[in-house]
Each structure stands twice: as structure tokens, then as C-alpha cells.
Amino acid sequence: MQANIKQIVKLLALSSALVSGGAFAQASVAVWVHAGPGPEHDAYVASVKAFNDSQKDIKVDLVALPEGSYSDQVNAAALSKKLPCILDFDGPNVYNYAWTKKIIPLDAFPELAAIKADLLPSLVRQGTYNNKLFSLGQFDSGLAVWGNKKLLTQAGVRIPTKVSEAWTLAEFEDAMKKLKAAGVAFPLDMKFNYGVGEWFTYGYSPIVQSFGGDLINRKDFKSAKGVINGPEAIKALTTLQGWVKAGYVNAATKDDSDFVKGKSALSYVGHWTFGDYKKALGDDLVLIPMPKFGAKAVTGAGSWNFGISADCKEPKAAAKVLGFFMSPAEIARVTDINGAVPGTFKSMNANKNFAKGGALEIYAQQAAEKVSLVRPETPAYPMITTAFAEAVNNIVAGGDVKSELDKAAKKIDQNIEDNKGYPVK
């Protein structure tokens, strides 16, 4: 009897060791990425496989989640303390995640400190909160206007090829008018099919900033009043509303096909459509720099980036995985597909598309000429983006610009008040 019990205990111990994956043999690192089925997802699967095949100490488990509800999923996981070791998140969420201690600073890991030195300045700025680096991005984003050369030439529209030649607001509106007259159903595609969410803020807040406005007072990040509902912002969104009213933009578009099918001649969107557009339009695809709506052109900056969660039990292993993701080969694997600006100088220099005469040179120019502006660096960002996106949606549907923006300002200021001004300790 005694022997039997001993045997059972031994068996139990053995099986629990097996279940835990041999705690001493192999560390398990879960990675969450936001990607539906598609080439970007395939690239991550390939990266993870390459990493798992290259060594035996760490095993990476990849979980891909749809983008629509991604940040809700992260919130839910954070609440139940079940965040994966590594997670990706859209740029400006880093400040809120850092403030709520969902993610940990990366400066302490030697392999990541080396990468920081090679990181694009815009990504360093995006990932830094309270003087510590919290996130690493494989790529920076590019926002500009894709053009259909054939349709633009037919309508007699000048096509700018350099940032210094960017259209002014009057030229831009004139181009849309000419295109509409030439029979293009909706001259400008603004990707309203992405739905009320981060795209609205990432994509349309540069228009507000180009007009001279912003989303929040960036001096102390304590109030949005008079900024998000200031005269410049009102003018910018009235202009946007005007494009929809004039029939230049189809705010009811349901999918990505308008530009590909020639229903639109201009597509106001980020780098990520490069692959699909190139396939559909071939040599007719031109990249046009962001127009100067106001005094200067402004584009969005920052993109999805990786952080290590506070719930991670193997942060050192996670840092190794993150270091691998940031190697030039892995960065190239992703940026070749989504057309993004590679996140490190090493990988940028290795990429033909961004060299002189390359298909995406405009993005590199915009980054170099400081046209790009990161989204507000404050833990209040999730509220800012929700409030702004909702206001944009209502305005595009015909709502009163001033009262919608007043509402957004009130919501943001209440949120900052609720969190006691987001104190940093």
C-alpha cells in the first residue's frame, strides 16, 4: 500500500512536469498580434516559426486576434492578469498601458538597449513615457495619398512627386472637382469602411493639425478645451464634411475596392494598402505627398509596436524574442508585405522601396522633413481617440461641427479629471 502511494506521487510529479512543458527545459512565451487572416498574419507565423526553429530554449506561441476588438481583448486580459508575455498595440496606447502598469520598461534588457540606438527617432519618441522606453516598433507608418495616374492625367490634374510640391487645399479641392467632372464616381477614397475607430484619429487628425489645430493642449496634456474644439479644428472638420456633402468622398463605402476598381482616383490611406494597390494598378499607382491643407502638411506617425507585459513570467526570454523580431531580416519580412517604413536604420537602408526613386520614397521624405507628428503622448489617449472618432463620424454624417467637438472636449476633460490628471510617480 505504502509503495503504491509513493508510485502515484511520483507519477503525479512526473506528469505535472510534463504538463508544464518541463519548466527547466523550455520557456514558453505567448505573443499576441492584431491580424486577421492575410499576408501580415502569414509573416508573423513565419517569423515565429523561424525563431522556434533557430533554438530550443524558448518556445513562442502566436495568437492572432482581429483588430476591431483588439484593445478590448487586451483590457479584458489585463483585468484578469492574463496578458501574454509579448503583445502588440497601436502606438499611442503605450502611454496608457505604461501608466496603468500593464507593460514594463525595456531599458533593463541589454539586447533591447542596442536596438534602441538604431531605432528611428519617431519610434523612440512614440515608445517613451516618463523617460523610459516601453515599446519597440518594427515599423513606422506612412500616411499619404495614393493616386491613379491614368485617371489623374485624363482629368488634367498636376501630380506632385516631392514633398515640396505638395498640393494646397485649393489645388486639392480643384483636383477632386475635375475628377468628379471627368466621371470618377467618388474622387477621394478616405477608408470610411474601416469604421469608427483608431483610423479616424490616425487618418483625420493630421488634417486638423495641418489647419493649425490639435486634439489636446500638448504643453501639459491637462485639457482639450479650446484645442479640439478651437477655430482651426472646426474649420478642418467643416472642410472634411464639405467633401462628403459635395460627393467627393463616399462615407458609406463598405470595402477597400473603390480605388482598385477605379471608382476613386485618389486614396487617402496609409502604407498598408501598398501590396494590394500595386497588384491592381501596377505602374499606374503613384504616391502623392500629403497636401498642405493649412500652413504646413502634417501626416500621422507611429504604428503598432511590441511591449512586454507585467504579467509575463519569463521577461528575459520575452526580451530575446522581441530582439529577434527587431532584427533586420524579420523587419523586412513584415515591411515587404505592408509597405511600412522599416523601424531601424539598418533595415531602412536595406530596403529598395525607400531609396531614391523607390515606390515609397515619399514616406521616407515625409519622415525626414518632419512632416509626421506622433499622436498625443498621454495616458488619456484612449479617451481622446474615442471622443474624436465619434465626433468625426457624427460630423461626416451631417452633425453640427462645433457642438460635436464641444462634446469631445468635454469628454476628454472629464476623463482627465476622473484620473486626477494622470499623476506620474
Add this chain to the structure above:
Amino acid sequence: MSTAVTHAPAGKPGKRSAPIKGRFTPWFFAAPGLLLLLVFLVLPFVLALVLSFTDQRLVTNEELGTDFVALRNYVRLFEDDSFWAALRNNFYFVAVVTPLQSALALVLALLVNQKLAGARIFRTIYFMPVATTMAVVAVIWSLLYAPDQGVINRFVGLITFGMVGPHDWLREPGLVMPAVMLLSIWQGVGFQMLVFLAGLQSIPLDLYEAAKLDGATVKQQFLYITLPMLKNTTIFVLITTTIYAFQLYTQAQIIASSGASAPIDSFRTMVMLMVHEGFRNGKIGYASGISVVFFVIVLAFSMLQRVLLKEERAVQ
């Protein structure tokens, strides 16, 4: 029943356990149910009430803690346009959907109750949407409502000889609620039809026979036999439909998240507002305030309904 036990002679000490046992027996049987109600209904509500007076956040910097904020959430609530809009949308939906859906269900039940070949097939067809997940229904209907070449637009164009131009059903503030109502009724009516059908089939046929012998017309039979005999069924259908209608969430939420939608305040419901404020914006205290106010409103409404519609019971 228990009277026999309580009146048992109490003189002998050995028998004392009997009345105690008798007193606790009903509680013993009710305990599992009461416990579940307590844990899943009463406790969460009490928690919501307590949280509604604090600034509790969903995910936060732990150093900030949770503070008592007195009536701040309620003051903000009554100043919030979105709250009033959500309340208006909810009542609009209930006021239209409850009577319409119940009436339609009765009509369908009368139709499929006819002794005709193929009645069973129609029963199945009308019931099929109920068996379909609401999420799927909402996605399919949002395609039917497509602005330019959607089925609904073509149909409307056809029956009005092109007089009513194509509409963007889900993006025009005045049309989005009716659009949601239509798809909700289509999806839900089969269930109420089934309840009415059961009610219809439990009416004894000899009543109709007797009425026919007395020379009652079909209309008279419907008014003086069918309707009175369906009274309890109708009350049940009205009350459950009202409650379902107040809970409106899935279909409206899916429409809100499929591309650029109509201004959110033109169709956001109370439950949606609760989820948006509590989960998306992380304002648990505020969302608790909404849920408390909503609970009071729905409770008042249900009590009013109970007073106005008295059921006939065999057992009082």
C-alpha cells in the same frame, strides 16, 4: 398542508423537532434558487449601486485607488446628451416593436393554424430566423440595407415605381432606428408566433362548434372566443417582448461597428451606452450609475404593465 404539523401536540419534548422542520422545509427547497438569485442578481445590483457613487475604473494605475464621489456620476448622467438620446431610442424601440411584433405574431399564428396542406412548412419558415444567431441576422440585414444596390432599396424602388429614391438606411439618422426595428421584428416574431400557436391550439374546439350552431360569424368567433381565450398568452407575449425590446443590443452594436455608421446617438440604446462607457471607456462607476437608473426605469415600466394587465389565474 403544514397546518397538521403545527397543530400537533407540543407537550412532549421528543416531538419538538417537527414544527421546526416544518417551518424550514419551504426555505430548504427554495434555498438553491434563492442562493442563485442572490449571487447573480441581488449582489451585482447592490454592487452596481455602491460603485455608482465612486469613480471606479476598469483598468487603472493602482496607486490612484477608488474614491467616493457622491452624486457626481448621476449629475453628469443627467447632463449627458448621450444618456437622453439612448433613453429616447430605447422607448422609441419598445413603443413600436412591442405592439407591432405581438400583433404580427398573432396574425402569423392564426395563418399557420389553418388546417391546410403545407401549414407546417410555413411554421418552419417563420420560425427559422429565431433559430439564427442575431449576430448573423444583423450582418445579413446590413447587406440587404446596402445604400445603392441593396435588396431593400430595389424593393422599395419597385413597389413605389421609383418614387422613393435609394436611401442609406443605416447612415441616415432618421432611418436607422426603423431599420433596426424591422430586422428585429423579422428575427423575433417567430418565437411569439409559436407561443400564440400553442395558445390557439389549447382552445377547446367545441366552443367554436357551439358558436357556429348559434350562427356566430368568423369575426365574432375571433372577437368573443379566440381573443378572450388568449388573454393570458397575450399578456405573457407582451411582457416578454417588452423586456426583450428593452435589452436591445446585439443588432444595434453590430450596425455601429460595421463601417461608418449613423451618428451613434441616433440609435445607441441604454445597454450599448453602458457597455461603451464601462468597458470601452473604462468608467465603471459611471456605467454603474447608468445601470441603476435604467433598472429603476424598467422596473417602474414593468410594474405599470402588471397593474394594467391582470392575468386570470386558476390558482391565486
